[in-house]
Amino acid sequence: MPKIFTPSNQVKLTNVSIVRFKRGGKRFEIACYKNKVLEWRNGVETDIENVLQLHSVFVNVSKGQLAKEDDLMTAFKTADHSAICLEILRKGELQVSERERTHTLESISRDIATIITETCVNPETQRSYPQTMIEKAMAEVHVSIHPTRAAKVQAKEIILLLQQSGVLPIARARMRVRLSVPSKDGKRIKDKVMAAFVAVDEDEWGPADWIIAGLIDPGQYRVLSEMLQAETRGKGRVDVMSLSEVVDADEVM
Numbered sequence: 001m002p003k004i005f006t007p008s009n010q011v012k013l014t015n016v017s018i019v020r021f022k023r024g025g026k027r028f029e030i031a032c033y034k035n036k037v038l039e040w041r042n043g044v045e046t047d048i049e050n051v052l053q054l055h056s057v058f059v060n061v062s063k064g065q066l067a068k069e070d071d072l073m074t075a076f077k078t079a080d081h082s083a084i085c086l087e088i089l090r091k092g093e094l095q096v097s098e099r100e101r102t103h104t105l106e107s108i109s110r111d112i113a114t115i116i117t118e119t120c121v122n123p124e125t126q127r128s129y130p131q132t133m134i135e136k137a138m139a140e141v142h143v144s145i146h147p148t149r150a151a152k153v154q155a156k157e158i159i160l161l162l163q164q165s166g167v168l169p170i171a172r173a174r175m176r177v178r179l180s181v182p183s184k185d186g187k188r189i190k191d192k193v194m195a196a197f198v199a200v201d202e203d204e205w206g207p208a209d210w211i212i213a214g215l216i217d218p219g220q221y222r223v224l225s226e227m228l229q230a231e232t233r234g235k236g237r238v239d240v241m242s243l244s245e246v247v248d249a250d251e252v253m
Contacts, residue, residue: 016053017100018061021092023075028067029058030088037094038104042150051089055082104147111151113138116159116170119244123171126245133168141165173244174198175221178213181228181236186210189231196220215245 017032031053039045057067069079076084096104117131143158162170179193183205186193193212194200197220202213216224221238228236 016061018095019088019092020095021088026067026071026075027059028072028075028084028088028092029061030054030085030092031056031058031061032089034100035104035107037089038148040089041148048086052085055085057081057084057088101147105145108147108151108154109135109138109143109145112145112155112158115152115155116162119155119173120159120170121173122169124169126174128173129168129170137162137167137170140167172218174215175218175240176213176215176242176245177221177224178202178211178239178241179224179228179236180239181210181212182232183208183210185232185236189227192227193224196224213241 015034017034017037019030019032019037021028032051033053036045036051040048040051045051057072059065059067059071072079072081072084076087078084113131113134116134117128120134121128138158141161143161146154159170159172162168181189181193186205186209190210196216197212198215198217200212200214202211204211221240225238228238
C-alpha cells in the first residue's frame with residue numbers, strides 16, 4: 001500500500017480564521033481561532049494562546065504552506081514566527097466569510113444595545129428601556145455597525161443618533177457622586193458645586209470637610225473634577241458611587 005507523503009512545510013488546519021498581510025511583494029498569513037481576532041484587537045481577549053492556532057507564519061493557510069525563513073528575514077528582518085504573528089495580527093487584514101461577518105455584526109450590535117440599556121434612560125421617567133426596544137430603535141434609524149470598532153465607542157455615537165432622530169426620548173442616566181471638600185474652600189465654591197447637582201441627598205459640614213452627595217448629569221463629572229482640582233489645590237475629591245442611576249424597566253413602582 002503506497003504511503004501518503006506530506007511535505008514538511010505543510011500543515012493542515014480546520015475551523016480557522018485567516019489574517020493576511022502583504023509586504024515586499026510577498027503574502028503572509030496566520031491561522032487564528034474563529035471570532036477571536038476582533039476580540040483581541042478590541043482588548044476583550046488578552047491571551048494570545050486563545051487567538052493563534054499556531055505560532056507559525058504561512059504563505060497559504062488553506063493549503064497548509066509555511067513561509068520560508070529567507071522570505072521572513074527579507075520582509076520582517078527576523079525569522080521569529082511568534083513576533084511576526086503578533087505584527088500580522090495587529091496590522092493584517094482579517095479574511096472573513098459572509099457568515100462570519102454576519103455573526104460578528106450581530107454580536108457587536110447586541111453588545112451596543114446592552115451598553116445603551118445599562119447607561120441610558122427615558123428622561124421623563126428615569127426608567128431604563130428594555131433591550132428589545134433599544135434594538136428596535138437602532139433598526140429604525142438604520143445604524144451602521146462597524147466590525148472592528150469597540151462597542152463602547154459606537155454606543156456613544158448611536159446614543160447621539162437616537163437623540164437626534166427622535167425615535168424615542170433617551171438620555172444618559174445620571175451618576176451618583178460624593179464630594180469631599182475642605183470646609184474653608186467649600187464655603188467659597190458652594191454655589192458653583194450645588195449648581196452641578198440635579199438632586200442632593202447628603203449635605204454635611206464638619207470641622208475639616210464639607211461632604212455633599214447626590215445625582216449629576218454625566219457631563220458635570222468633569223466640571224466638578226476640574227473645579228475641585230483648581231479651587232482646592234488638589235485637596236478636594238470626587239468619588240463615583242454609581243455610574244448610572246436607573247430604575248429597571250421591569251421593576252414595579
